[in-house]
Amino acid sequence: MITLDNVTKAFETPSGTVIAAQNISMEVQDGEICVLLGPSGCGKTTTLKMVNRLIEPTSGRITIGGKDTAAYDPVELRRTIGYVIQQIGLFPNMTVEENICVVPKLLGWDMERARKRAAELLATINLEPALFLKRYPKELSGGQQQRVGVARALAADPPVLLMDEPFGAIDPINREVIQDEFLKMHRRLRKTVMFVSHDIDEAVKMADKIAIFRAGKLEQFASPDHVLAHPANRFIADFVGADRTLKRLRLVKVGSAVETGWPTVTAGDDVARALALMAERDHKYIVMVDPAGRPQAFLARDACRDQNGPAVKHSLPLPATVRLDEDLRSAVSVMFMHDVRWLACVDDDGLFAGYVTQPGITRLLRQTYRGSGVEPVA
Amino acid sequence: MRPSWLARTLIALAFLATFALGVLAHRSGLFEQVAKYGADIAFLSRQHMKLVAISGGLAIAVGVPLGLWLSRPSMRNMAEGVMQVLNLGSTIPTLAVIALAMSLLGIGVVPAIFGLWVASLLPIVRNTYAGMLGVPAYYIEAADGMGMRPRQVLAQVELPNALFVMFAGIRTALAINVGTAPLAFLIGGGGLGELIFTGIDLNEPGMMLAGAIPTALLAVLVDFLVGAVSFWVVPRGVNPLR
Numbered sequence: 001m002i003t004l005d006n007v008t009k010a011f012e013t014p015s016g017t018v019i020a021a022q023n024i025s026m027e028v029q030d031g032e033i034c035v036l037l038g039p040s041g042c043g044k045t046t047t048l049k050m051v052n053r054l055i056e057p058t059s060g061r062i063t064i065g066g067k068d069t070a071a072y073d074p075v076e077l078r079r080t081i082g083y084v085i086q087q088i089g090l091f092p093n094m095t096v097e098e099n100i101c102v103v104p105k106l107l108g109w110d111m112e113r114a115r116k117r118a119a120e121l122l123a124t125i126n127l128e129p130a131l132f133l134k135r136y137p138k139e140l141s142g143g144q145q146q147r148v149g150v151a152r153a154l155a156a157d158p159p160v161l162l163m164d165e166p167f168g169a170i171d172p173i174n175r176e177v178i179q180d181e182f183l184k185m186h187r188r189l190r191k192t193v194m195f196v197s198h199d200i201d202e203a204v205k206m207a208d209k210i211a212i213f214r215a216g217k218l219e220q221f222a223s224p225d226h227v228l229a230h231p232a233n234r235f236i237a238d239f240v241g242a243d244r245t246l247k248r249l250r251l252v253k254v255g256s257a258v259e260t261g262w263p264t265v266t267a268g269d270d271v272a273r274a275l276a277l278m279a280e281r282d283h284k285y286i287v288m289v290d291p292a293g294r295p296q297a298f299l300a301r302d303a304c305r306d307q308n309g310p311a312v313k314h315s316l317p318l319p320a321t322v323r324l325d326e327d328l329r330s331a332v333s334v335m336f337m338h339d340v341r342w343l344a345c346v347d348d349d350g351l352f353a354g355y356v357t358q359p360g361i362t363r364l365l366r367q368t369y370r371g372s373g374v375e376p377v378a
Numbered sequence: 379m380r381p382s383w384l385a386r387t388l389i390a391l392a393f394l395a396t397f398a399l400g401v402l403a404h405r406s407g408l409f410e411q412v413a414k415y416g417a418d419i420a421f422l423s424r425q426h427m428k429l430v431a432i433s434g435g436l437a438i439a440v441g442v443p444l445g446l447w448l449s450r451p452s453m454r455n456m457a458e459g460v461m462q463v464l465n466l467g468s469t470i471p472t473l474a475v476i477a478l479a480m481s482l483l484g485i486g487v488v489p490a491i492f493g494l495w496v497a498s499l500l501p502i503v504r505n506t507y508a509g510m511l512g513v514p515a516y517y518i519e520a521a522d523g524m525g526m527r528p529r530q531v532l533a534q535v536e537l538p539n540a541l542f543v544m545f546a547g548i549r550t551a552l553a554i555n556v557g558t559a560p561l562a563f564l565i566g567g568g569g570l571g572e573l574i575f576t577g578i579d580l581n582e583p584g585m586m587l588a589g590a591i592p593t594a595l596l597a598v599l600v601d602f603l604v605g606a607v608s609f610w611v612v613p614r615g616v617n618p619l620r
Contacts, residue, residue, distance in 0.1 A: 054519070085520055089521075094615065103525065
């Protein structure tokens with residue numbers, strides 16, 4: 001756990017004292033990703049660098065795992081904290097292997113163990129060790145360099161990782177890929193991560209907690225959904241954007257919005273039965289499933305009225321289905337694409353699991369506005 | 379180093395020209411005239427190399443640490459001023475430096491070495507300083523952030539990344555040094571200048587060439603040696619030649 005307790009940094013400049021960070025208090029729980037977010041010059045990088053004491057706080061206390069960082073020798077402290085910067089900073093005079101081995105060597109590991117660790121880390125970031133260990137940074141692409149940068153930070157298996165806009169210099173397509181890879185790795189390693197970003201989308205995607213800074217002050221510290229649903233003030237509302245409700249859709253899985261317990265019919269059922277079921281609940285549609293329970297088609301109440309025969313005769317094809325583990329943004333996108341107000345949901349086995357409807361999603365978002373809480377994407 | 383076809387053609391042409399010159403020289407009996415000074419050449423070449431080695435070695439021994447020191451953040455304010463003074467120093471012709479050295483230290487080997495040392499100091503300091511400043515700040519930030527001590531940052535990150543530029547300075551300095559060393563004769567420092575200047579004074583081309591040709595060969599040899607050292611010493615990741 002990283003704790004900042006009333007931390008302040010004041011710089012003396014010729015034109016007077018500049019407060020880069022003022023009375024910052026926050027806590028990052030073990031295994032969480034905390035994104036420090038804000039426009040340039042807001043104090044987020046200063047705050048990050050105070051944690052590994054690249055910048056010494058003017059006042060206040062920072063603890064990692066309960067221990068005061070001021071009690072360490074700053075150099076020893078930094079060796080126990082992973083550090084990734086925007087420019088990556090792989091040393092061009094060293095091979096990939098030597099770069100990864102820097103901190104293990106500083107910690108006095110024997111070379112055999114450090115080398116083994118380097119090969120192991122390269123494999124986890126999907127770079128073939130035999131191919132990449134002896135390469136120099138200039139022989140890697142930007143995305144590969146950034147992966148090696150992360151691997152280097154993880155070399156000595158530090159519990160805490162500080163990342164200063166680590167994916168900022170990578171093109172948008174590769175950035176998405178590397179973010180996904182990092183999240184996957186994080187789920188496995190469960191490091192405590194502090195991550196500086198100025199990109200709200202990146203923050204929403206990566207963060208368990210978002211800390212929004214402005215002019216050296218911590219304006220809001222909350223979960224991404226909370227920040228999007230309840231921006232603490234005008235500045236944050238503007239910063240997260242007018243489309244913040246759409247951004248929230250990304251945080252919620254279809255599974256949280258699904259409406260279950262609706263009746264279904266099978267191909268052999270009579271239309272009259274389908275009509276009766278719809279009338280009973282005042283639904284306009286009913287889904288037709290196969291004997292295993294997979295959705296096949298649907299019947300519309302208006303089209304079936306005064307008809308008879310088996311349901312299959314009057315069924316219409318389903319425009320699309322969504323899986324329970326997709327996020328609501330994809331679901332809404334599919335709805336707009338097919339111009340429908342509801343979608344049938346399927347579980348992992350492809351079995352019918354319920355519906356998501358536009359009114360249902362709106363209701364759900366409204367509920368969180370009242371503060372009842374939506375399960376965020378883990 | 380892979381020379382282009384143009385470079386290769388030029389090298390071939392140079393060899394041909396040298397060969398033709400050699401033939402011409404042989405015809406005119408110049409070789410016999412030069413060969414007369416064989417013993418002098420051997421003795422004076424040794425003296426010449428000693429001048430170059432001592433003054434060049436001292437210039438490296440002083441220039442590299444001075445450049446490193448000037449590049450430290452604590453020196454940033456002063457460094458530019460010191461570099462300006464050194465720049466001014468480099469505008470003084472080497473002959474004048476040697477003359478000044480003589481007026482300061484008298485005649486002999488010591489003022490000659492001093493003059494050559496001054497002349498070759500500047501490129502070394504300047505390139506060391508520029509090479510160190512050229513190391514991007516984010517490498518140093520990354521090194522600090524990973525827990526390197528200042529000495530480790532210097533040895534493992536800054537120096538290897540500045541080395542190529544530093545070697546370029548040393549190469550220039552030694553080229554200047556070898557070329558200037560004949561002037562040492564003028565203040566009693568000895569060396570191949572003795573044959574060159576005496577040859578000119580006596581209008582004796584054989585004697586002059588007996589000094590000039592070994593000087594030129596020595597310059598080529600030194601340049602080749604420094605080039606080879608920098609080729610192997612500068613790490614592959616930051617060596618544009620490898």
